[in-house]
Amino acid sequence: MEKFQFHRDLYSKSALIKTAYNFTDRAYIHLDADETYYYVQIAAKKNVDLISFAEFQNEMLAQSVRHEIYLQTKNIRELLVARTVASSMADIAEVETSSIDEAPTVFSEDLILKDWFSEND
Template identity: 60%
Template sequence: MKEIRFRKELYSKVALIKAAYNFSDKAYIHLDADESYYYVRLETKLDGKEISENEFINEMLSQSIRHEVYLQTKDIRELLLARAMSTSLVAKENVLNESVVPEAFSEDEILKDWFNNENN
């Protein structure tokens, strides 16, 4: 069983859990922590391919970047979503206020047989 350790000041718990989840189909993953480090123990499943330490480290880096981008763009995404939702609500309101009720049509005008058209 391999053991890898990551410094808590460099990596988030979220990144660790996401990285571990990405390898859960190939290995049994045991997570632990103390005051300064996260510990990851990898045990290859019977039919699984062995995961190298470098693969897991790269996945940790990838998940850390994703989490950082998520945190940095969270406010703008919330703002865009709120703006889109409020704009669509205003637009619907205006459409309902400006809508015109169509004139009533008789059934004879609407229900015509297409094959009995006088233009054919």
């Protein structure tokens, strides 16, 4: 069983959990923490090589960078989504208004139950 520790000031809890999850196919992982460190205990599953500290540390670094980029780009992504949704709502309103004006006022089953093949042969 391998035991690692990571300083809480350098790594986020999110990065630690994502890193641990990435190795659950190869190992049993136990996480713990105190005021200063995160603690990781790793036990290899049967017929699988044990995860090295360097491998786990590289994945922690990768997950930390992903988390940092997520935090730095959060406002931009929210703005893009809001603008996209707002512009699509305007388009829907225009379509609904134009189709209401052009739609027949009386519906009959003959209009709804047309056979496409008989009309388009």
